[in-house]
Amino acid sequence: MIEIILLFSSVLFIFALKLFGRPSTAHRANTFAILAMGLAVFSAFNFDFSKYDSVFYITIFVSGLLGVVISKRVQMTQMPELVGLFNGFGGGASGAIAYVELSKSTLPLSDYFVAIFSMAIGMFTFSGSVVAVLKLRGKLNANYSTIATIFTAFLPPLLLLPGIWDSLFLERWGISILTLEYFILLSLIGGIVRVAVIGGADMPVVIAFLNSLSGIAAMSAGFIVNSIILIIAGALVGASGIILTLLMCSAMNRTILQVLKGGFGSTKVNNEYEKDPISTSPEDVAIQLSYAESVVIVPGYGMAVAQAQAAVKELTNTLKDKDIDVKFAIHPVAGRMPGHMNVLLAEVDIDYDDMYTLEEINREFSSIDVVIVLGANDVVNPLARTDETSPIYGMPILDVDLAKQVIIVKRSMSPGYAGIANPLFINDNSKMLFADAKEGLEKIVKSFELV
Amino acid sequence: MIEIILLFSSVLFIFALKLFGRPSTAHRANTFAILAMGLAVFSAFNFDFSKYDSVFYITIFVSGLLGVVISKRVQMTQMPELVGLFNGFGGGASGAIAYVELSKSTLPLSDYFVAIFSMAIGMFTFSGSVVAVLKLRGKLNANYSTIATIFTAFLPPLLLLPGIWDSLFLERWGISILTLEYFILLSLIGGIVRVAVIGGADMPVVIAFLNSLSGIAAMSAGFIVNSIILIIAGALVGASGIILTLLMCSAMNRTILQVLKGGFGSTKVNNEYEKDPISTSPEDVAIQLSYAESVVIVPGYGMAVAQAQAAVKELTNTLKDKDIDVKFAIHPVAGRMPGHMNVLLAEVDIDYDDMYTLEEINREFSSIDVVIVLGANDVVNPLARTDETSPIYGMPILDVDLAKQVIIVKRSMSPGYAGIANPLFINDNSKMLFADAKEGLEKIVKSFELV
Amino acid sequence: METIFLLTLLITFLASFIGYELISKIPQTLHTPLMSGSNAISGITLIAAILIYPEVGESQFLKIIVLTALALATINIVGGFSVTGRILEMFKKND
Amino acid sequence: METIFLLTLLITFLASFIGYELISKIPQTLHTPLMSGSNAISGITLIAAILIYPEVGESQFLKIIVLTALALATINIVGGFSVTGRILEMFKKND
């Protein structure tokens, strides 16, 4: 009976993953996944709920409540942090399970290595995720690559140590608790160091990668506790995390190893501009827009930081009222998480059909009257097409420079994540509106009333 | 050890199926599949080759040789028949295995039903495939729908009979050999009747469907003999056959049930033409072509029947020598098997890049100077777009009628598979070249020398 | 036992393969909900916590660790699904 | 035994799912080689013939039936792969 429930639950997990693949079925996907999870959890009890004491149930209840509260409170712009944090939790849980199993002396030999693997991956995921979250929040900016190099160099002897230790002091074959704890420490430090060297804007890739690791940790925990559903769900998450990571990397034209090695954007390149940009005012922008027939808005990281979604919606409404065609051009790695811009725009009810992917919109730019680049930078940098020495060379970009007029809304001339100058800013058909994305847009909307 | 080989073999089968999905990797796919099959067969011997007598090895050897000879001899136009025949063999083999297992009295109860299922499906596949091959060869044309209706109506009592029989005359629980043979007979007749009612041009769909069934028969045989590799490979074939069947049906805008019900094309529709078509001569066609800048060739069932591939290649060369752009428009169900036209054209070295799918080429027809429709009919019938009462209404077609000039090469005004008139033939910009596809083309090429 | 282990390995491979295949065709728009959804699924390790809790025996220390795992996994699951639901809600009202 | 059966069922499901997913994105050009290739694979039932041949015992009749199955499956496999190779060869020389 239990086995049939588990079979059913596995099938549901797979269909959930499949349904996540289409916008029209994605919300059903979540329901499927919840159902699958519910069945799996239910069957784990094996119809014997009395084996568990009240502390157990209270823990589940309280943490479930906590989960709901956190998830309801968080703002959509903080999504990446939240996913990162939860990831760490999942990894930590798997690591803890593996530790408990390892400290039992009854574990069969073949499971030892799987368990140590699961423990290490889980703990690595945990500490790595915490660092990733801190980086995303901007709480950790320094470059830790020297520490990382030293740590990596010392890792092999550090890993050998417990073997020597155990063979000296341990009588039965196995692993001492002390060694286990030492391994945990190493994994935790490993997670911290590895993530610390990676630049803040690469955190989305790191989070997808850690997500994959947390799946792998769960999968290997499944091998220890003999749970097929754990193995299947873990494998699904592990594999989907990997492919997501690879997709993201290829959208930035970098390999996963380059990303994980870290240090991106730290090499200094020539950031001088040959001439001054033309700057403009909200009033002028409003006038310009009112003469346009087609407008494309390119949201970027700055839009998310400034929380300018509502203002974007307001401007869109204003423009549509004047029968101006408004489209959104979404670069695959714009913002802080893949697909993040789509979510932020959907949050303020911007029509799904108005959001265009890179391939779709790039064909159209030459016939667009005005493009508004809103806190985006690297994803519209034409050097990716022209300058072979540029670190972003080869990354597919939005060809906004082909449009008739480009207005860039950002606070200064400072570079984006890749740390390089953007010649788009000094193009003849570009104008800079120096402002916070939200305030800038609000002023433009206000100016419309005066036009 | 054996188990690890089998594990590896399963993995190879899956990667083979994946590699079949891209033109650049498809030939490696076959190698992978052969390797997987080799490993699976090898492991079935379980390192004990002495258990088998010489009759056994001779059978394998002779039939292997036979397989090679048949496959080398067959012409590419007979591909569908060959695939159909082999299908039947696979199904028949599974059915025979199930019969042997059933006649042992040691089979556990739970396997009885699986085995009967496997036997029935296998035998059905066998006889159905044979009929399908006969139909494809044009050896069976009549419409057997009344027989089918009668058979279907009597099936339930016919199936009940052996139960009564066995309960009367059989002492132990189980199934008598007589009943088994009776079931085999029913399955064989079932296969014949079911396929006989389906029109000849629907045979490709039927063959894909029977392919799926042969996979399912193998899979269930796997459950009886406890072979995981049989189950996996069988399931892969079963599932891929089903989706292939569905893809084909949707390319004809019909459901699988409609196809399997049969009787398509037997309803009589108005096949009168309002006016006479304009007919033309090979010489005129040659002149017309020599003034064209862009030519599209649409091959159809008639091209395959006439074996006109080599002539097509010759014409293409002639045209390309004159710097005329030549493209091929391949409808998904043109010919006698999905993708069949691609294979035939590839056989005579026509460039893969010159073959266009329906979606790709339909955008271009309006700028094409001359379209040559070569033994195709239904796939270029504009009624599919305009006439709601037509049996092919809604089927995506090649919009050749948008081109500047259309030349149709076929032997008469007779309709194609769907049995309906084609208004394209009497369009103002259409001309008919009444000829066998191969002879017609050869004459056109010859005329070029005179131009 | 050995057969079961090999069947399990096979299942692991098949599931990973499916995970990989399914995600490789997902459109970019859905990357955020997908990440968040699969993140929630990775809390499946809750099952392991449930399974081993009755077996930890006397040790208060191990009990606390299992409870910690239980809490972390539960937050991961419940929070993860709830936030995925919120994200998808935003897409849904667009339809 | 029961576990093995359920694991097997799971594998059946996973393999079918993979078959379905993989083929649903195949381009039309490859339909013929795919049909022919998967047709060859369906001869896998050869394995069953190999497995049961030593167990049929005395009965000459059953022996002949197994040999028939063996022959049919072998032709299916060898012929199927060989013809698929021929078809693919035609595509290859195009590259």
Ligand SMILES: NC(=O)c1ccc[n+]([C@@H]2O[C@H](COP(=O)([O-])OP(=O)(O)OC[C@H]3O[C@@H](n4cnc5c(N)ncnc54)[C@H](OP(=O)(O)O)[C@@H]3O)[C@@H](O)[C@H]2O)c1
């Ligand atoms: N999305 C992902 O999954 C992902 C993953 C990995 C890496 N990345 C990387 O992240 C980058 C994303 O490109 P992007 O164009 O979106 O961002 P970006 O290139 O990092 O540029 C963001 C710009 O926003 C501006 N900005 C910051 N705060 C602002 C505010 N409050 N108001 C207005 N403007 C503000 C900044 O200029 P000021 O300081 O002058 O205002 C900055 O130049 C790419 O390099 C990509 O490779 C993304």
Ligand SMILES: NC(=O)c1ccc[n+]([C@@H]2O[C@H](COP(=O)([O-])OP(=O)(O)OC[C@H]3O[C@@H](n4cnc5c(N)ncnc54)[C@H](OP(=O)(O)O)[C@@H]3O)[C@@H](O)[C@H]2O)c1
């Ligand atoms: N490919 C598949 O997988 C598949 C599967 C199921 C159904 N079908 C059906 O098959 C049909 C395929 O369409 P189609 O346009 O390729 O064929 P079609 O509509 O059946 O027409 C073929 C035409 O070829 C002509 N023809 C026959 N022998 C010829 C020869 N030796 N030389 C020149 N012409 C010859 C015939 O006209 P004459 O007798 O006047 O020469 C006939 O009108 C569709 O209705 C489709 O739904 C295809």
